[in-house]
Amino acid sequence: xxxxxxxxxxxxxxxxxxxxxxxxIAGVVAAVLVLAGGAGVTACRSxxxxxxxxxxxxxxxxxxxxxxxxxxxxxxxxxxxxxRAAYETTSRFDTGILTFTLTRAEAEKYLxxxxxxxxxxxxxxxxxxxxxxxFAHLGxxxxxxxxTGTRYxxxxxGAPAPTDDPYATSDPQCVTLYAHxxxxxxxxxxxxxxxxxxxxxxxxx
Numbered sequence: 001x002x003x004x005x006x007x008x009x010x011x012x013x014x015x016x017x018x019x020x021x022x023x024x025i026a027g028v029v030a031a032v033l034v035l036a037g038g039a040g041v042t043a044c045r046s047x048x049x050x051x052x053x054x055x056x057x058x059x060x061x062x063x064x065x066x067x068x069x070x071x072x073x074x075x076x077x078x079x080x081x082x083x084r085a086a087y088e089t090t091s092r093f094d095t096g097i098l099t100f101t102l103t104r105a106e107a108e109k110y111l112x113x114x115x116x117x118x119x120x121x122x123x124x125x126x127x128x129x130x131x132x133x134x135f136a137h138l139g140x141x142x143x144x145x146x147x148t149g150t151r152y153x154x155x156x157x158g159a160p161a162p163t164d165d166p167y168a169t170s171d172p173q174c175v176t177l178y179a180h181x182x183x184x185x186x187x188x189x190x191x192x193x194x195x196x197x198x199x200x201x202x203x204x205x
Contacts, residue, residue: 060087062203068098072175072193073157079106084138094195097134107187116153123147143178143190152178
């Protein structure tokens with residue numbers, strides 16, 4: 001485990017409980033944020049996640065791991081340890097995050113159930129700097145900073161079967177999934193998705 005990973009040691013855990021559309025939304029978000037540079041955002045990553053907070057960003061209350069997993073369309077395993085979730089709203093886009101840990105064997109089954117749209121990727125040895133924000137809200141490192149034992153990809157639950165119809169437009173919302181094997185026996189799953197602002201009916205408090 002490298003120095004970056006050691007600097008973000010995970011807290012002790014207790015047992016706890018459209019394919020292209022996602023990319024399109026992320027791309028639009030990126031373009032809007034770059035153009036709006038002086039209005040609360042200083043930079044943006046290629047995947048659409050900001051490196052600085054939008055001025056009107058607010059973390060929603062009452063967000064549970066169960067709600068977030070259902071909103072993403074990805075099952076929260078019954079064997080998941082320390083599941084945590086959050087949802088941030090802004091005037092430009094919303095961001096949902098979910099994380100939990102599994103044994104390495106359980107994680108492999110989970111990843112096989114939700115394969116990526118393409119191949120699993122591995123981060124470069126020296127990834128671009130990313131200001132802590134999304135998962136830092138949950139007391140965790142940003143998954144982009146974890147270069148050892150990490151793979152990631154876009155997971156598109158409910159993706160339609162391939163078709164020859166050139167007019168087919170049914171695209172599911174995609175979720176970015178990071179799997180970090182931080183010990184020989186345990187893997188942490190990170191899930192992040194961006195949504196159009198105001199379209200998600202949030203839990204009532």
